Amino acid sequence: MKSWLLHQVLTHPIRLIIVNILFTMLFAYGLKWMIVDDNFMNMLPKDIESRRVWEEVETEFGSSEMMFIAFGNSGKSIYHQESFKSVWDLTELIEKSPYVDEVISISTMNRMDSNDGFMEVDDLQPNRILSVEAIQNIKIYLDKNPDVKARVIGKSGDFMSLAVRPKNNQVTMFTKDVLAVTDSLLTNYQVHYAGNSYITGVVPQIIQKDVTSLMGIGIIIMVIMLLANLRNISAVAMVMLIIMMSMVSMLGSMGWLFHLTGIEYFHFSMMNTSMPIVLLTIANSDGVHFITRFFREVRKKGNVNEAVTTSLNALFLPIFLTSLTTAMAFMTLISSPIKHMMGYGIAIAFGILWAWILSVTILPSIIVLKKWDLNSVALSQTSYLERWIERLGQKILVVPKRVLTFGVLLIFIVSFGLWKVNVEVNVIKFFKPGNPIRESSEFIDRELTGSMSLLFKSTGDMKDPNVLNDMLLIQEKAESFPQSNTSISIADVIKSMHKVVMDDDPNYETIPETRGKVNNLFTMYSMSGNSDDFNSLVDYDYETGLITSLLNSISTNESVEMVTELESFIKKNVTSKLDIKISGMVVFLRDFVDLVVRSSFISIGLSIIIIFMIAWIFFGSFRWGLLSIIPLSSAIILNFGLMGHFEVHLSHMTALLTSIIIGVGVDFAIHYIAEFRRNSRKGYTIDEVSVKTIEDVGYPILLDVASNMGFAALLFSALIPLNYMGGLMVFAMVSTSLGTLTLLATIVEIFKKNLYKK
């Protein structure tokens, strides 16, 4: 196969280029069917118990994940004609969006009064333009009803808030529509937004924007680094060509796979954001290894065809092996609980294998066709990095035991951090402190009812006073947590109606003592108000109710503590026939994150085993198999150990991004081992072979690392997960390259007698 390929490259380079271009165009044609799915909710698995309860709640009562909008001017009373006009207009315009299910604001809420013997249900804000008296009247009503007030007016009285419920969880379009209205109407106010539907709606746009711009910077830096070291524009263009062709083929393959299977896991979702970066790194690595090798060989041989032949002979197997191991490692994502990761794994595996084919076909073909100036600086002189690595290699190999001891000690110390790794997610902490989204959410947590909710699906007879009293008991307990601001259920409404029907006597702000009385209150409301007003609190058959506890942004760990305590409280104190299931986004996230973290570890473990097996089979030695996974395993221990030491929480996002290490981490070890075996068989003595190997692979490894440092630009993103992605890229590159050039190189040097010519 290698000989056939070499023959094709040397004798029919144009034909090979055309065939590759045609295939790439065919794959790229799939872009036509590629769907960008930026709805985060579509990616969440549906077979977790808390998700099932959450979905049951949302089917019956509508989406629980509201977007909160607060507007006003600090220090200036919101009880002003203009504010009421604004909230009226805002509500009317937002309600027009097809993605909005409901708007809860002063202008849509009802008031219930006992007025001169009347039970009166009326609009809280009856008209757009209100007189001073009407505004004062609203203020008096709200002051008398603090639970209602808390939902629409800020604690300092200078902000007004709206809660907007999305329809069918189409959060991206929903957020876009709502923001378009607020941007045009609330120009004279300070505006704050919060809520899960808002965050999940805007995050994909921020990711898209940041990744596009910061990745652009990363690519520019990559080009500069390559140019500085290769010192030849054509060579850099060739590497970039491999990257671009493999990239469009990978993305096109997602379109093809979706077109052919109809499976939505092949949509390009938020989860797939890291794919282009990972492939870019891998394709860059393939190209850099080939080009640097070619330069080295042409310098020695002074003949392009001979240099291409030697380079292809030397790199055919290692590039194939690195591509195969990485592709297989990514295929383990098929087992991920996030089904979109299956599409991720398959498409990136395809991209990696295509990058390999391009690196060994089109790249040598172009090299053969190009007229090279053999006297140019690039081809006649080594670069600074190349000279530096040769010196470094010699130093490492002088004291291999000391270097190895230091490396092992470092990993040993850092590994203690593994036990300190904390799995925790607080969605709002995905944003850096000072970020407007984080500050807005914190404002709403502080000044209004909070931006998260805990849902208690309450199954029982919603007209039974015992059941209703138990619901109040649970609400009281939920409100006792410092993270909780308020709670609402049908029991609150029954209490208020009871007071109204008993001539506004506050002693009757209780649940009536008989079922018949409770039923009379429901009937009375249906005659004077709109029974639809209860749709978000109780189902049509009065068999299921919903308690919503409004919370500040809390982490999954805090939610675990809260839910555990509440469940134990319910077990001990609920005496009626009331069945409670606690759910909501925050509870679901707790279960989801655990699942993702566990499956990510399984995926990493499986990847290591696969890499070990492949190296064992192709290098024909168990020892080489074991050595091939040392740099990757060390990098993984360092990554998670340092996360533990530096208290970087492990979330579903960070766990998923860890696959980047696998993507970039396996290549170097395989290149090193392949080169060592090749050199030992080429006649270098046992004492020369390690030095020669570092000279051959050290430069491409370091150039690969240096050219990928541009992705550190992602550290400047507003989103912590993107910072992590950028940091992880840099960390994975540095740790696996150092792992290869220190740990692996010294182990090989120490045990060279057992490994030479094996």
Place this chain on the structure above:
Amino acid sequence: MNLIKLILISILFHSLFALTGIELAQLVDDRESPKDMKSNMNMILTNKNGKIRTSSIRSYSTDGNKKQILWFLAPADDKGVAYLKIEHEDKNDDMKLWLPNFKKVRRISSRKKTESFMGSDMSYEDMTSRNMDEYSYSISGSEKVNDIDCYILESIPNEIKTEYSRHISWITKNSHLTIKEKSFDKNGELLKSKSIIYQQIKMYDIMKELNVKNVQRNHQTVLKFDNIEVDSGIEDNIFHEKNLKRIPK
């Protein structure tokens, strides 16, 4: 030449004697109705998930429903609840409710005419007859509904507080009965669609079944009337608070 004359005369004749929207609305409004009516109403509500609620109500009314008293017979939870309504031209309507479990009569008020009546798809606005002066009428054509020739009457509210932007009614040509109606919300979207079946009792066309669907909420109300008695001489003093407490036999 004679043909042209004939056409012109026919156009002139048609424009002189054709029915206008307001005239048709007047004809509908002028239809003979009973002085009083007793009936049993069965109300079946179906929500978007197909869940059903049913109620059975005994109703007495006079003056085209301007005075009405309702006693709930079923479901068991609601049995005994009663409702009295007296409409006034010059002041707010009187609405009283007997709550048997509280043993209290409570006056209720809904200033919001757009609120639904008893959880049904009919609002208070739907249940009161439209004031002729508050609407502009036009006939937009004619069409057969269930093989009955109908005018299509479009009614657009003038400056009044309403949840609708317009109604399109199918009115039978021979007896001026509204047998179908579509009502549109303020955004011009279809909100409710109604169909009505009548029966002849004495000399009157009396509603036998009303089907209202709120297409936006995907909620449906079917009202069926039976045991109907008309002009039975209901006395005015029946519309009194004290009669709420006892269901008539």
